[in-house]
Amino acid sequence: MKRIAALILLASLSANAFAFDPFVVSDIRIDGLSRISAGTVYNYLPVNKGDRLTSDEAQRAIRALYRTKFFSDVEFDRDGDILVIKVVERPSIAKLTLRGNKDIKTDDLKKGLKQIGLTEGETFDRLALDNVQQELIRQYYNRGKYNVSVDPHVTRLDRNRVAIDIEIREGKAAKIKELNILGNHAYSDKQIRKEFESNTSNLMSWYSKDDQYSREKLSGDLEKLQSYYMDRGYADFGVDSTQVAIAPDKRAMYIDASIKEGEIYKVSDVKLLGDLILPEATMRQFVFIKSGDTFNRAAIENSSKAIKAVLANIGYAYAKVTPIPKLDKEKRTVDLTMYVEPGQRVYVRRVVFNGNTKTEDNVLRREMRQLEGSWYSQAAIDRSKIRLQRLGYFKKVDIDKKLVPGTLDKVDISVKVEEQSSGSVQFGVGYSQYSGIILNASLSQNNLFGTGDSFSVSGSRSTYQTNLGLNYYNPYLTDNGIGIGYSASYSKTDYGNTNFANYSTSAKSFSTYLGIPVTETDGIRVGLGISSNKVNLIPGYSPQALVDYQNQIGNKTIHSWTGTLGWNHDTRNGYWAPTRGGLISATTDIALPGSTVQYWKLTAEANHYWPIGKGFVLYLDGQVGYGKTYGSNGISDADFAALKTATDAARPGYDMPDMRQDFPFFANFYSGGVRDVRGFQDNTLGPRVCIDGSTPTANGLCGTGYYAQPIGGAFKVLGTAEVYIPLPFLKDINTARVSVFTDVGNAYQSYQSFNASTLRASAGVSLHWQAPIGPLIISLAVPFRTQPSDSHYEERIQFTFGSQF
CATH class of the missing domain: 3.10.20.310 (membrane protein fhac)
Known part of the structure; x- marks a missing residue:
């Protein structure tokens, strides 16, 4: 052989x-x-x-x-x-363990290891392990951690297998001891380093980590430096050299960047060349720099983006705009040419949905503003994404385009969604300082059987209230987006156990309403409802003003036919945690003729979110509520005269006023609380009355020695200024948000009673968390604009958790 x-x-x-x-x-x-x-x-x-x-x-x-x-x-x-x-x-990898990594997540590391074949179940290659070791060290070096050590341990197992244990000792990131910009004369260090992510150690470094060296951060800062100068006319600015030195103990970094400022240049001419598609006069509307202006790279880049966006909206999805600056160093001018290459005009062959395992395709498709068979439009795609995000069914929405193989004029649109829970079966216990202990049970689904319909049935019991509710809404009764909803409820409330005046109610209601879209951002809501509300007042325990009002109405049970007309303008870019856009809404509820009391209520709100850089979001909100009666209410004039005579006789010195045209107390607006003017107990701001009808003292006490009871009012104003703060350890703002805020507001007996000097105000910090048990809101607020009578109702820490219905 x-x-x-x-x-x-x-x-x-x-x-x-x-x-x-x-x-x-x-x-x-x-x-x-x-x-x-x-x-x-x-x-x-x-x-x-x-x-x-x-x-x-x-x-x-x-x-x-x-x-x-x-x-x-x-x-x-x-x-x-x-x-x-x-x-x-070769042996197979039976187990792969990573230990000691904090700066880089284990899942991220394992994804990278899998790409090079180092994962459980694969064949073990010692050379690949050595490469992984060097790559991990390189990644930590890029994060400024030069003391890192990566020690792989390979253990032989039976059946030709190995266990790999990679032990990582990250060490601490080297801190920047010196950061010097050399050669700047036109601007100070403070000016040009204002937007830097890298900095020497300072009071806020414990939070921002800006003193930790990172190669990527430094590269980004030098790019910002170049943009700073080139946006201010320095067209020939340059970074000559960058030197980074590390101390022997590998814990301190010293950075020197040498720059050449150059000279300020003016734009001598701006040309538009290439295939413009649209008339040049039209295209020039999107060029934000003109002859005679100081050279500005940001304006040139924004012009390129604007031209590409215009072309993308009419089908040119792959348009290119190349700015070509030609510098004349003697005259210090720039001859700018914007060269436009529209490419092939494309239309959408197919829109494909991925990731919607529960939601039906047609629920997503009806939100799409980019249609199959039509020309590609980036504006329509952007609007489609916002509409999908605002449904609240999806944690993430990504829309991408891809050329159809073998063609130049067709694209397929891929809509990839990541679904999140849109319904719940809940049995639980909650607590709020307003409602006390809350026992609740609910079945809710905002995406019923994947159809986009919403349905809920709920019940709750707290120290003062019992609620039962049933709601259903179909947002697409018709193909053009008209929705219909139904709502039925029963509640029994004893306000004597809250901060309200001492009375109880038992109410039943049913309503139906239509939601009518007018434009992409505007909609109208019209509704009709019927309700019955039995109001129980106890003479001697309930405020005399409320007893007098009920006697003049002549009925303990209030029957109402209610018409509703509302309008809203919604441009928010998200459902749970918007960062851009706003909401303007106005709703009028009218107790129609035939109701026990005829009145109307107007509520209006305007708010907006502005991203203000580095993850911070500014939120401003203003609300107003106004109510008034109309028509003939209460008992006849003859009966009122008899009632007044009897009351005045029973209470010598008391002159009972005619209250038949007063706004009904059971429909009043209230102010104060964790969702209103924080720092004050719920519903305690605004008019307060004494049980015996006397006038409260400046400290809010009545002649009986008890505090006056809040009854709300027919007019209310509320304003909020809030800044949401990014948390470095929390990437998903839909899970939790922290903010600093200022609230101002109050409720008044009527519009004529409004006095800006009596507005209450507070400031503080707040946490909103979508916890597993339900929404959690914690606020720490300090009232800074108060009246002596408010001291009894101030509440610095307020929270509520669990669902309330």
Whole structure:
């Protein structure tokens, strides 16, 4: 028997190392396999039965088997005309463990390791492990952690397996001790470093981590430096050199950047060349720099983006705009050419949805403003994304385009969504300082059976209220987006156990309403409802003013036919945590003729979100509520005269006023609380009355020694200024948000009673968290504009958690 032995290390030797007589392979036998199947080897082996095997072909076959990385050793033997292949399999990775990594998440590390084949179940390659070690060290160096150590440990297991344990000691990031910009004369260090992410240690470094060196951060800062100068006319600005030195202990960094400011340039001419598609006069409307202006790179880049956006909205999805500046250093001018390449006009062949395992395709498709078979429009796609995000069904929405293979004028639109829970079955206990302990049970679904309909049935019990509710809404009763909803409820409330005046109610209601879209951002809501509300007052315990009002109305049970008309303008870019856009709304509820009391209420709100840089978001909100009666209410004039005479006789010195046209107290607006003017107890701001009808003192006390009871009013104003703060450890703002705020507001007996000097105000910090048990709101507020009578109702820490219905 002749033996043919070949290892990959001998592949570079001469053919004499494999010298043997060529032979025709009658069969192939593989020895040494345990985990890998023979069929797998045959797939990679470039030798088959019946082939004539030579030394060169044997050498190529060995190389092919080594390239699979399945084997650490390969030998060829010959048994007669049978080719015998002896292999030693590489071990498989049974377990991969990472320890000590904090700066880089384990999941992110494992994804990177998987891309190079170092993952559980794969074949172990020592060389790959060594490369991983060096790559991890490089990544930590980029984060400024030069004390990092990465120690891989390989443990042999039975059945030709290994366990890999990678121990990482990250160490601490090197801190920037000096950051020097050399060569700046036109602007100070403070001016040009204002937007830098890198900085020397300061009072806020514990939060911002800006004193920790990072190669990526420094590169970004130098790009910002270049933009700073080029946006101010320095067209030939340049960074000459950058030197980064590290201290011997690898804990301190010293950075020097040498710059050349150059000169300020003016724009001598702006040309538009290429295939403009639209008239030049139209296109020039989107060029934000003109002849005579100081050179400004930001304006040039924004012009390019604007031109591409205009073309993208009419089908030119791959348009290019190339700014070509030509500098005249003697005259210090720039001749600017904007070269436009629109490319092929494309239309959308197909819109495909991915990731919607629960939601039906048509629910997503009806929100799309980019239609199949129409010209591509970036504006329509952007609007589609916002509409999908505002549904509240999806945690993430990504829309991408891809050319149809073999074409230049067709694209497919891929809409990828990541669904989140849009419904819940909940049994729980909640608590708020307003409602006390809350027992609740609910079944709710905002995306019923994936149809986009919403449905809820709920019940709750607190220290003062029992609620039962049933709601259903179909947002697409018609194809053009008219929605219909139904609502039924029952509640029983004892306001004597709250901060309200002392009375109780028992109410039943049913309503139906239509939602009518007018434009992409505007909608109208019209509704009709019926309700019955029994109001129980107890003379001697309830405020006399409320008892008098009920006697003049002449009915303890208030029946109402209610009409509703509302309008809203919504431009917000998200559902749970918007960062841009706003909401303007106005709603009028009218107790129609035939109701026990005829009145109307107007509520209006305007708010807006502005991103103000570095993850901060400014939120401003203003609300107003106004109510008034109309028509003929209460008992007749003759009955009122008799009632007044009897009351005045029973209470000498008391002159009962005519209250029949007063706004009904059970429909009043209230102010104060965790969702209103924070820092004050819920519903305690505004008019307060004494049980005996006397006037409260400046401290809010009545002649009985008790505090006056809040009853709300027919007019209310509320304003809020809030700044949401980014948290470095929390990337998903839909989970939690922290803010600093100022609230101002109050409720008044009527519009004529409004007095700006009596507005209450507070300031503080707030946490909004979408907790598993339900929304959690915690606020720490300090009232700074108060009246002596408010001291009893101030509340610095306020919170509420669990669902309330």
